[in-house]
Amino acid sequence: MEQAEDLSQYPLELTGKNVPMVRFKKVAKRYGSLTVLEHLDLDVAEGEMVTIIGPSGSGKTTVLRTLMTLERINEGVIYVDGKPLTHMEKDGKLVPASQKYLRAMRSKIGMCFQHFNLFPHMTALENCMEGPVHVLGIPRKQARERSEELLEMVGMADKRDQHPSRLSGGQQQRVAIARALAMRPKVMLFDEVTSALDPEVIGEVTNVIRRLVSDYNLTMLMVTHQMGFARDISDRVCFFYRGRIEEQAPPSELFGDPKSDRTRQFLSAVKEAV
Amino acid sequence: MADWDWDFTWEILPRLLAATVNTLLAAGIGYIIAMFLGLAFALAQRTPSNTLTMAVREAVEFIRSTPLVLQIFFVFYVGPEFGVVLSPWVAGMIAIGLHYAAYLSEVYRGGLENVPQGQWEAATSLNLSTARTYFRIIIPQALPPSIAGMGNYLVGIFKDTPVLSVIGVAELMQTANSIGSENYRYLEPYTMVGIIFLLISLPSAALLRSFDAWVRRKLGMN
Ligand SMILES: Nc1ncnc2c1ncn2[C@@H]1O[C@H](COP(=O)(O)OP(=O)(O)OP(=O)(O)O)[C@@H](O)[C@H]1O
Ligand SMILES: [Mg+2]
Numbered sequence: 268m269e270q271a272e273d274l275s276q277y278p279l280e281l282t283g284k285n286v287p288m289v290r291f292k293k294v295a296k297r298y299g300s301l302t303v304l305e306h307l308d309l310d311v312a313e314g315e316m317v318t319i320i321g322p323s324g325s326g327k328t329t330v331l332r333t334l335m336t337l338e339r340i341n342e343g344v345i346y347v348d349g350k351p352l353t354h355m356e357k358d359g360k361l362v363p364a365s366q367k368y369l370r371a372m373r374s375k376i377g378m379c380f381q382h383f384n385l386f387p388h389m390t391a392l393e394n395c396m397e398g399p400v401h402v403l404g405i406p407r408k409q410a411r412e413r414s415e416e417l418l419e420m421v422g423m424a425d426k427r428d429q430h431p432s433r434l435s436g437g438q439q440q441r442v443a444i445a446r447a448l449a450m451r452p453k454v455m456l457f458d459e460v461t462s463a464l465d466p467e468v469i470g471e472v473t474n475v476i477r478r479l480v481s482d483y484n485l486t487m488l489m490v491t492h493q494m495g496f497a498r499d500i501s502d503r504v505c506f507f508y509r510g511r512i513e514e515q516a517p518p519s520e521l522f523g524d525p526k527s528d529r530t531r532q533f534l535s536a537v538k539e540a541v
Numbered sequence: 542m543a544d545w546d547w548d549f550t551w552e553i554l555p556r557l558l559a560a561t562v563n564t565l566l567a568a569g570i571g572y573i574i575a576m577f578l579g580l581a582f583a584l585a586q587r588t589p590s591n592t593l594t595m596a597v598r599e600a601v602e603f604i605r606s607t608p609l610v611l612q613i614f615f616v617f618y619v620g621p622e623f624g625v626v627l628s629p630w631v632a633g634m635i636a637i638g639l640h641y642a643a644y645l646s647e648v649y650r651g652g653l654e655n656v657p658q659g660q661w662e663a664a665t666s667l668n669l670s671t672a673r674t675y676f677r678i679i680i681p682q683a684l685p686p687s688i689a690g691m692g693n694y695l696v697g698i699f700k701d702t703p704v705l706s707v708i709g710v711a712e713l714m715q716t717a718n719s720i721g722s723e724n725y726r727y728l729e730p731y732t733m734v735g736i737i738f739l740l741i742s743l744p745s746a747a748l749l750r751s752f753d754a755w756v757r758r759k760l761g762m763n
Contacts, residue, residue: 336665382659398669
């Protein structure tokens with residue numbers, strides 16, 4: 268049995284001038300004896316685009332999955348929009364979040380996956396409408412209009428009545444982005460959304476993400492192996508190494524003049540692989 | 542050797558056909574019970590409660606490892622000793638429904654486990670409720686791979702209905718027995734029973750295959 272953590276060191280909520288949209292505070296995640304995240308501190312400001320890069324197994328996906336509440340954390344607290352996500356207040360103290368609380372907080376976050384994970388038995392439009400109608404309780408007609416707008420935005424309006432099996436990978440990923448946006452999240456998470464795609468269709472997905480950066484006031488956290496893309500659109504790049512942030516900086520700095528040897532090694536290894 | 546008697550055959554045919562309706566009814570009702578109860582068994586084995594999971598798993602194992610006829614006798618004859626007096630029909634439907642529920646729950650379980658983990662994660666990230674996730678996302682995808690197995694058990698339950706004759710349910714077998722003992726002729730009634738079963742079983746298999754294809758098309762997965 269793990270020793271109970273002293274949660275009194277964490278504030279019940281974040282207040283003040285510069286409250287980040289996302290804050291990881293001393294977050295640890297373990298699978299048995301394997302420590303995947305080790306006392307991770309990470310802030311993402313509202314509207315910021317932060318990219319996570321790093322070697323395989325360094326915990327990049329785990330950061331996103333804990334934020335999406337797909338995984339529970341072992342230590343620390345994650346805050347979203349100033350309020351605790353992984354915990355909740357009870358009698359003036361933080362306690363682990365209940366399912367009900369998680370459900371309320373989860374609505375602020377949307378996620379896109381490497382393998383799209385569209386619902387195969389629903390059309391593109393139905394995929395986008397499922398959440399708005401059945402979770403947010405938006406009337407069908409309104410949800411439909413909004414979903415159609417989003418499909419239009421990702422360039423998939425003409426395929427709205429197709430099932431995923433009839434769509435290419437790039438098209439499926441664009442539908443998946445529209446589906447996540449339809450829930451009106453404040454934070455969007457992208458986990459290697461182009462890794463499963465053929466090279467010639469990667470552009471159609473990255474262009475959609477570029478659009479999100481320029482036209483939407485979304486806070487975004489993205490894991491990618493595409494260094495060029497990360498360099499182009501990120502406000503900040505975090506290099507992960509063994510569950511910790513080894514180095515973080517604006518892209519020009521991190522790619523142009525990395526401070527850490529490990530970052531340098533990783534970047535040159537990636538360059539050679541291309 | 543007895544010769545085939547066509548007059549006798551025509552004479553008993555209406556009675557046999559009437560009993561066929563009962564057989565189909567027994568198979569149909571039993572199967573509907575088995576479908577829903579089986580789903581409950583399968584879902585119960587996926588709850589966070591270990592006690593419930595273990596209890597249901599043991600019950601399913603127990604039912605699958607003992608003969609149907611014993612279960613029918615049990616419900617019908619042992620029930621009254623505990624104050625549960627049931628008509629042959631009700632007892633028969635409970636026993637056969639329970640028996641096939643155990644088998645169907647295994648089919649469902651396989652189907653549910655077949656649905657990729659990513660579907661659960663997508664449902665969670667869209668904040669769908671657990672019930673909505675099961676009934677709108679997971680079960681529709683677990684269904685198509687389960688249909689072949691479900692079809693086999695539909696034909697199976699139909700062929701097992703004669704066992705209900707042991708407690709006097711007036712289905713085909715029971716009726717053929719009565720006709721035989723009333724007339725001291727068994728060749729025609731039993732042969733006719735065999736032919737009726739064949740005529741229903743064979744097309745069912747083909748029908749099930751087209752149903753399978755239809756469901757897959759309907760769910761947009763081919
Ligand atoms: N469910 C799990 N059970 C046990 N170990 C796990 C589990 N999920 C992830 N891990 C381990 O946690 C570590 C970090 O995994 P994670 O998926 O976050 O890495 P990553 O940085 O995204 O790697 P990649 O670039 O390969 O996607 C890995 O060593 C992985 O094997
Ligand atoms: Mg990963």
